[in-house]
Amino acid sequence: MKHPTTRLRFAAEFNPSPPSSVRGSTSKFPLYPMEAIHEFGAPSEPALRPVDDLLSGYSYVEPTDVAYAKVTPCFENGKGLVGSELKGPAFATTELTVLRPRPGVSRDYLAWLLQSDTFRAPAISSMTGAGGLRRVAEPFVRDLEVPLPGLERQHAIVDYLDHETTEIDILIHELSALAERTSERFESELSARIPYPQRADGLTSGNGLAPIKRLGTITLGKMLDSSRNREPGETHRYLRAANVQPLGRIDLTDVKTMRFTNAEKEALDLRGGDVIIVEGGQGGYGRAAYLPEDIPDTGFQNSIVRVRPRPGVDGRFITYSLILLRVRGYIKSVAATTSMPHFTAEKVAVTPVPLLALSEQTEIADRLDRSGSEARATETEIARAINLAKERRAALITAAVTGQIDVTAKHRPAAEQLEDDIKELP
Structure with a gap:
């Protein structure tokens, strides 16, 4: 009604x-x-x-x-x-x-x-x-x-949504806890494989550690400015902080565009082997991801720092080292905190990474690739389930307040239906 x-x-x-x-x-x-x-x-x-x-x-x-x-x-x-x-x-x-x-x-x-x-x-x-x-x-x-609707119907809608959304919220919480445990298992393996000192919150170069600036070239992306977006140049895709997810996962489902000059396109390209790092943002700063292949016709915003490894350096090893440093609190300890934390290009440049022969880097990275791939696949599945749960929750709220469903009738609990639909996700 x-x-x-x-x-x-x-x-x-x-x-x-x-x-x-x-x-x-x-x-x-x-x-x-x-x-x-x-x-x-x-x-x-x-x-x-x-x-x-x-x-x-x-x-x-x-x-x-x-x-x-x-x-x-x-x-x-x-x-x-x-x-x-x-x-x-x-x-x-x-x-x-x-x-x-x-x-x-x-x-x-x-x-x-x-x-x-x-x-x-x-x-x-x-x-x-x-x-x-x-x-x-x-x-x-x-x-x-x-x-x-009338006040009596309003109260019925409130009772219905209080109950149904609580059940969905419990399911979302359980899924989030599962994702967190998945991350923790992978983080434990990072600690076991990468030869950092046990405490990684006050590291300096030396003692087998080298700053990233010795291992690759460091570039900050282009500032997003709507007024400059009307300047001459071609519209070009770009990566931003939201595209870099935990555990080194890249999400390309929502890629924005802006104008790049030819010089900017050349300087800010993304090639296989690059490492991209989130520069700013309350929750995501310091996240790192490795690009296994080129991302054609795509640049990056100044919320991203790119590290292009030099010969003899495996970008995967840099990425996994950064993921571990973020887990241990090093990146938080060095991030600028004037208004919002930033892991700036300058901070990236002096961040220490174990100095190993390429063969050792590659061996460690290969092992972590296998376990990391499993962890990322699990997290992707969980993320899809959480997104579906949030979509259903939002749709349920809208349907109830607009009268698309009769909240006084007996329905199968929304959370039960949602669990069945999650199991059927491809």
Whole structure:
């Protein structure tokens, strides 16, 4: 049964102001920065600040409210806040849009609505701004038509989604734990095969170690600049941080394009034998991958550092050494931390790698290739299963809030059907 609709501004008040009881308080209040906010779950522990420091420059939120992150990529990543997770009045980054349900609207139904494609797809299309600072257009969202059944049906939808998504989330957690165990087994073999000292968080060259700059040439990729993307030159594919996955896996399912001059195409090509390393990014910096073959007509962005090994050096050995150093914390210890960690080209250049004869490098790399191939294949299968689970979860939310499924009828549990479908993945 299709649900009736209304404009979102008739369902919720946008960005309510702090009441006088808060404005005149002498207490300290929680402050949630964006990094403390997750996917409509419990936020991380907040800081406590005097109210006078918070009344300007921050969003106000109460346990009655819900909020969504309005800035890219946080919105696309599903970041949001449900007031039930708060212990009382609080403040948060202004990159949240706070909604206070009007009478006859369930807070928890509103939270599920904000996670549905009914809201998310048009909100993404409304984004304005350039580069990495695009934001959901609030005037558009205020007048967005959204499904709003009666309060009793809202409560039924909330109960249904609370139960079904919890089961799917448990399955996703189990799959993630399996991926983590797969990584740990491979990491143990890395430690056994690559002759680093046991502690690898404060290494320097010498004692059988050589900096990477002695083993290959190091190149940083091209800066992505939308204004320069209109300059003369051919549109050309490029790799970015998202294409380099854990355990040295390259993901080419989503490769972007930008303009490269002929000189840039020549200087920033990707050949078999190269090592590519993630330069920046909160979760991925320092990831490394080996290219077994050329990637034609493809360059790389400045979120990637390329190492092209010199003769007598096996790029696979450099890659596995970097993966081990990341596991042991060395890369984290040297990454610049001004605003976001970066494993810069300069840091890559001085990173120490065991200095071995080519035959020894190749023998170690061959052994690790075999076990690494198995680990990567397992992780790929798990990643596909997790992606399917997330897609089904999102589809279930949308179907429930729009009335495409009757949540009061008896259905086979979504998680059970999902497990069967995962087993049938090719």
